[in-house]
Amino acid sequence: MSARRIFTRPARIAAIAPYLWMALFFLVPFGFVLKISLSQTAIAQPPYVPVFDLAQGLTAIKAALAALSLDNFRLLVSDNLYVLSYLRSLVVAAVSTSILLVIGYPIAYGMARLPQRWQGVAMMLVIVPFWTSFLIRIYAWINILQHDGMLNKILLALHLVSTPVVWLSTDSAMYLGIVYSYLPFMILPLYATLAKMEPALLEAASDLGSSPRQAFWLVTFPLSLPAVGAGVLLCFIPIVGEFVIPDLLAGSNSMMIGQTLWLEFFTNKDWPVASAAAVVLLALLLVPLSLYDRLQRRQLEDAR
Amino acid sequence: MMARAPNKLSPFNVVSLALGLAFLYLPIVILVIYSFNASRLVTVWGGWSLRWYTEFFHDRAMLEAALMSFRVAAVSATLATLLGTLAAVALSRGERFKGRTLFSGMLYAPLVMPEVITGLSLLLLFVALNAERGFWTVTIAHTTLTMCFVAVVVQSRLGSLDRSLEEAAMDLGCAPARAFLAVTLPLIAPAIAAGWMLAFTLSLDDLVIASFTTGPGSATLPIRIYSEVRLGVKPEINAICTLIIGLIAVVIVVASLVSKLSSSRGESTAPL
Numbered sequence: 063m064s065a066r067r068i069f070t071r072p073a074r075i076a077a078i079a080p081y082l083w084m085a086l087f088f089l090v091p092f093g094f095v096l097k098i099s100l101s102q103t104a105i106a107q108p109p110y111v112p113v114f115d116l117a118q119g120l121t122a123i124k125a126a127l128a129a130l131s132l133d134n135f136r137l138l139v140s141d142n143l144y145v146l147s148y149l150r151s152l153v154v155a156a157v158s159t160s161i162l163l164v165i166g167y168p169i170a171y172g173m174a175r176l177p178q179r180w181q182g183v184a185m186m187l188v189i190v191p192f193w194t195s196f197l198i199r200i201y202a203w204i205n206i207l208q209h210d211g212m213l214n215k216i217l218l219a220l221h222l223v224s225t226p227v228v229w230l231s232t233d234s235a236m237y238l239g240i241v242y243s244y245l246p247f248m249i250l251p252l253y254a255t256l257a258k259m260e261p262a263l264l265e266a267a268s269d270l271g272s273s274p275r276q277a278f279w280l281v282t283f284p285l286s287l288p289a290v291g292a293g294v295l296l297c298f299i300p301i302v303g304e305f306v307i308p309d310l311l312a313g314s315n316s317m318m319i320g321q322t323l324w325l326e327f328f329t330n331k332d333w334p335v336a337s338a339a340a341v342v343l344l345a346l347l348l349v350p351l352s353l354y355d356r357l358q359r360r361q362l363e364d365a366r
Numbered sequence: 367m368m369a370r371a372p373n374k375l376s377p378f379n380v381v382s383l384a385l386g387l388a389f390l391y392l393p394i395v396i397l398v399i400y401s402f403n404a405s406r407l408v409t410v411w412g413g414w415s416l417r418w419y420t421e422f423f424h425d426r427a428m429l430e431a432a433l434m435s436f437r438v439a440a441v442s443a444t445l446a447t448l449l450g451t452l453a454a455v456a457l458s459r460g461e462r463f464k465g466r467t468l469f470s471g472m473l474y475a476p477l478v479m480p481e482v483i484t485g486l487s488l489l490l491l492f493v494a495l496n497a498e499r500g501f502w503t504v505t506i507a508h509t510t511l512t513m514c515f516v517a518v519v520v521q522s523r524l525g526s527l528d529r530s531l532e533e534a535a536m537d538l539g540c541a542p543a544r545a546f547l548a549v550t551l552p553l554i555a556p557a558i559a560a561g562w563m564l565a566f567t568l569s570l571d572d573l574v575i576a577s578f579t580t581g582p583g584s585a586t587l588p589i590r591i592y593s594e595v596r597l598g599v600k601p602e603i604n605a606i607c608t609l610i611i612g613l614i615a616v617v618i619v620v621a622s623l624v625s626k627l628s629s630s631r632g633e634s635t636a637p638l
Contacts, residue, residue: 070461072542077456077469080449080513084472087510091487094494108493168382175375176383184383186622191390193564193614195571197588198607201595202393205400208599212396245390274376296478303480305574310595320482327486328577337490340483351475358474359467 092344099337100130110334134338144339147322148346154308154318155301158240162297163290165241166248171282173249174256181257188253192246200239200310207235207311236312240301248293255289256282288357295354299347319343394611401604418605428590428606435570435587438501442508443565449509450516450565451558455546457517458524476514484511485578492579499581507579508569515568516561523557524550556624563621567614 101110138144173184191199206212207229214226229235259282267277305320312318317325319339327336401419405412422428453473460466476484488507489499497503527550535545573588580586587606594603 070459072546073455073459073461074463076452077460077463080453080456080473080517081465081469083449083510083513084469087488087491087506088472088476088484091491094490095483095487098490165386168378169386172375172379172383172386175379184387186618187387188390190615190618191394193567193618194394194611195567195588195607195614197571197573197591197595198397198610199393201591201599201603201607202397204595205397205599205604206393242389242393245386249386299478300480303482305480305482306592320480323482323486333490336486340486343480344483347480351478354478355471355474359470 095337095340097130098334099134099341100132101334101337102131102133103332103334108333109331134334135342137335138338138342143317144319144322147317147319148342150316151302151304151318151320151343152346154236154240154304155298158237158244158301159294159298161237161241162244162248163294166245166293167252167290169245170249170252170256173253174259185250185253188246188249196243196306199243200307203235203239203242204230204310207238230311231313233312236308239307239311240304243307244297244301247296251289251292251296252286255286259285291353292357292361295350295357299350299354302347303343397604398608398611401601401608403601403604406601418601419609421602422605422609425602427585428587428602431585431587431590432606434501434584438505438508438576438586439566439569442505442512442569443562445505445509446513446516446565447558447562450513450561451520451554453513453517454520454524458521473514473517476511477518481572481574482578485575488575489578499579500584503579503581504576504584504586507575508565508572511572511575512565512568515564516558519561519564520554520557523554527553559624560621563617567617570610570614 098110103110169188173181173188176184204211209226209228209230211229213229214223217223217227263281263285264277267281268274272280302318303320304318305324308318309321309324323336323339323343326332326339402414402416403410403412404415404417453469456463457466457470457473485507488503488510492499492503531553532545532549535549536542540548571588572586573592576586577589577592580589587610591603591606594600
């Protein structure tokens, strides 16, 4: 038996603890979400019926199962509030992801073309804001965007506007906050791929008569498409369910689904409807999630 | 058009880099500067002062929340590092095993899963288990999220390691466990350390999952900050944020020094 094979068995044993942990705290909870999304709201603790009580035996469970219903899902489909929330979430995520790609690609490309010793520094500079609190970065923008904040002061000083502009509680502020927060997620996968690209490919294109611009569109960009996919998914999926940024920066007249779910749960204490909203959100994200999973797996198989 | 070596920086590259970095850093710099502002009005400059820092150190509720956050972050980062490293070893050295696809799926999904879903589902589990909500429920929730980040960081380091080293150790008679401890572990130690620090800062940062899984009377720092921020900009919040940024800067410097000191060979490919 080769040395490599001997190593695999203990490595598999290493999987047991994290496997059980993730099964219990990541997979099983979805079962509860599904179950409670089929329950009825109640003024009780916990605020839903039926409550499964295993101690009462099989008949009680059968009765409880019979009491499950699709009412919450019917509500989600029939009430405009929810339908509009889902639509808005998808639109906001699509628009922000496009902006992120347009802004992030040139930055990643610039990083990849820096001299080798500067690339590490540039990567560090992009990663640092990712480590800094999400909340703090949004708060930093509230400082700048508020009525008598930095941005309005500069605009007034330059005589670009005559009265302060309302920035907070607008969609522009929300998009700004989202792009700002997710930019590292877009840049890093792009940079990782662009930096590894073989320079000889571009030299060959140039020798064969391409201008640098043609070489970029014919060689560099097509080869970076998997990274574009990774960056897009890394941004799009979490943005759809974003709560903090729209809550603090956007106006209150239209909500994203993350906000609606939060409101149902914390303010209205309607756990079943919040759960149903989560189930539908998850269903919407199933396709992008599985694409992302496949991409991740392929990348790691390559690395192995 | 002038013939240019295809791999040189163009002015366009330089400008996009400079603008990009300015965009990332300016808001944070402004926030830090204004935390030293003597004026109560956040937008009027009244000279340098430390009064908002003093104010924070007299704010009992804020300090308690900060303490709670640090305890959660320390315990959950440690648990996450243990579990995440085990998971990374299993994925990169375990070849194919039953349930591997599910295992890797469960590890990658939380990286992008919207936090409202993760938070809500964990809360429903804790309610079903009749667990008392507070320190331990938040810690378990953060461990679940951050161990996935640790696994990715450690796994990418394991993937870039030369496996002939551990194979040589076993050919020379080391048991697999011994070969792992004597050869592999020292080589991936920088990635493990970086993973711990990433887990620590992610836990310190989290608002959504903590809001769902905590109980009354045990708010974390982001929960407190969030409820203050909703009421508007306050100079004291600038001071707290500056302290957190300073702490994270120290963590990052330590992390990069550690990885520089111990990974002389091969660049770190960890993306995070």
